[in-house]
Amino acid sequence: LCCECGQAHPLLDNHLYNFQDEVDDELICHICLQPLLQPMDTPCGHTYCFKCLENFMQEYSFCPMDRKKLSFQQCHKSSLLVRNLLDKLIVLCPFKAECQQTMQRCELEAHLQNRCPGFKKYKSELQRKKNPVSKGKEDPPARGETNTPKDPEVPSGGSSLVAESSGAAVVSLGTAEPGLVNPAFEETEEGESLVQKTSLVAETTTVEIHREDPEEELGMRIVGGKDTPLGNIVVQEVLRDSVIAADGRIAPGDHILEVNGVNISSVNHCQAVSFLRHPGPVLHLMVLQEKGFSNKSAQQDSTSTAREVIHVTLVKRDRSEPLGIKLIRKTDEAGIFILDLLEGGLAAKNGKLSRNDRVLSINGQDLRQGTPEAAAQIIQTTESRVNFVILRQPGVQLGEPMEDGSTSNSSSSSSNGGSPVQHRRRPDQNHYRRKSNYQKKTVAIKKEPKESLGITIGGGRDNKNKLPIYVTSVQPIGCLFRDGRIKRGDVLLSINGIDLTHLNYYEAVSALKSNAASHSVTLRALEILSLNSPEPSLDIREQGFSWSPLWITWLGLPSYLHFCKDVVLSKGNLESWGFSIVGGFEESKGNQPFFIKTIVPGTPAFRDRKLKCGDEIVAVNGVPAIGMSNSELIPMLKEQRNKVTLTVVSWPGSLV
Secondary structure (H helix, E strand, O other): OOOOOOOOOOOOOOOOOOOOOOHHHHHOOOOOOOEOOOOEEOOOEEEEEEEHHHHHHHHHOOOOOOOOOOOHHHHHEEOOHHHHHHHHOOEOOOOOOOOOOEEEEHHHHHHHHHHHHHHHHEEEEEEHHHHHHOOOOOOOHHHHHOOOOOOOOOOEEEEEEEOOOOOOOEEHHHHHHOOOOOOOOOHHHHHHHHHOOOOOEEEEEEEEEEEOOOOOOEEEEEEOOOOOOOEEEEEEOOOOOHHHHHOOOOOOOOEEEEOOEOOOOOOOOHHHHHHHOOOOOOEEEEEEEEEEEOOOHHHHOOOOOOEEEEEEEEEEOOOOOOOOEEEEEEEOOOEEEEEEEEOOOOHHHOOOOOOOOEEEEEEEEEOOOOOOOHHHHHHHOOOOOEEEEEEEOOOOOOOOOOOOHHHHHHHOOOEEEOOOOEEEEOOOHHHHHHOOOOOEEEEEEOOOOOOOOOOOEEEEEOOOEEEEEEEEEOOOOHHHHHHHOOOOOOOEEEOOOOOOOOOOHHHHHHHHHHHOOOOOEEEEEEEEOOOOOOOOOHHOOOOHOOOOOOOOHOOOOOOOOEEEEEEEOOOOOOOOOOEEEOOOOOOEEEEEEEEEEEEEEOHHHHHHOOOOOOOOEEOOOOOOOOOHHHHHHHHHHOOOOOEEEEEOOOOOOEOO
16 A cells, blocks of 8 residues: 555556545546646646646647647646645545544645554554565575675665665665766865765665466566676566556666576576566565665765775786776765676686775875776786785675676776776767667568458557567468468568558558458568577467567667657756666677666656666767767766757567
8 A cells, every 4th residue: 555645556646535525626637537636737727637747748749638739848836825725635544444534635644654543553464464574584685785786887885774674775876886877966165065965875675476366467567688788677667557566666767686586687688578477476576776866974974984904916917918897986985996897807716806895006006086097007007916905894895797797888987907998989880789680581472362461460650669560470360371481570661562660550550451452462571580599488478469579679670660769858057867878889799779777766867757777879969879888978978967868769678
């Protein structure tokens, strides 16, 4: 149940209330037909709930009442008088059996938390149900605290907080997270009051999902996997009225670390989908949830003691040998920190350096106020022995890096033995993918005029994600099943010379039907070649019209089939944009797409609601990101003071 209204509703929906009297029609939202919540006025004189209007404007660009052109940015909060009238509406306590009190709507949350015997009883029963789980997991919290940020792109900010639940761990993530587009707060007079707000807090917790029907889908879309620059499995979207939405604890942007005790932070996308689609009445998920930026001063006091100074010597075989260390700076603490040790590198094999160690000196040169560039210069010019003096606080190191070394995608400083990589553009490349994984095919068949093609399709440019037309099933009746060359998942380009790539769903259906009436049909299609063999269980619950391609499948499409959209973000001088990116050009991996990995709660990117985890950034202010490295794109984003236009491609995540 929601702790604010005491009733069950999807996480993204409005709160529910039982009103004592009939509410005046002037105070009703004409989208949800309930009394207004957080009322917003439109320029044309209508008033709607904030969430109702926000959700409506994601799909449409007009007022729901008079259909006049409208954008969400044109709307504003209703007057204080209207808001006060709404807050004073009398509501009944939802726990009628134990509590018959009435109160103003604005007083209900405090009543539930402090005075309601019914809600207190509900919380006690909930805690009693959870206790058997937490008792059985009294040892794992330490493991969870160490391994939680399996995501190598997220460095610890130097502190570990104890969570209330034994199944949870809280870590402080410094804003030096590579790719986190969060410019350090400038040391100006007006910035002094905000300089404390530099700690990004995330919490790991175990969520137990119950299903009456073990086969029922969870109702969320996921992106990522170790075979993509994202690394972790990230929740892109929670579907309304789904099992996950009803539970209310998992939200877009959460990282799924474990499924039923199995660590999925180092599996590929297809394997993760298979784990999450596995049927069962109870599902245990360990998730990492970002909570936004918080004041760090209280944490710093508790972490200033119990540190140890350690001396480590690495021996290079020759001057050019890389150490395999990534170094970063943090906005809230002076000096240089080790972000990651690249698998197979000299430092990783030595085993004495750890992630989040602070480098005090290298070869006797004081780096307490140094930069990653200065450290890289010292390492590069050293012939053989590299002597580190590092400061380590026990208990705050992150877990081991992931197997595939995808950590190097996201470093904004060093990824080659402490020395900056000289990234270069490749002007001869006209596409930002490393390799194409599709093949074109032309299928010409002779048929009877009344014989159907025997396929069902999905997608269309009227779809929310503006997808191309693709085959969802090939029925055992019809000429295409008999021919055998068109398969489920193929993207249809044309039929008898008619271009299908720019049509909406109904236009495509009409084009296919009208051309199917002829004696011969010529179809041009794209077959996406899977880079990783899907698990056998992937197709168990995906039959007929409900089937849709996995998220990773869309990444293989050529750029001319992408539907790019512009997202304009605005912020204050002292705000960060609030999203992190991974990907870009690397010497070892070539060109990879830039993906949005995290969106931080309470930031401009979060409030705008148009960006999603897993979106690809194609351009910034019209400048193509093709061939750029991570360390080239991040400064470009930070240079944009108050407004930035991101050109993105948004593919739907895999449904689980």
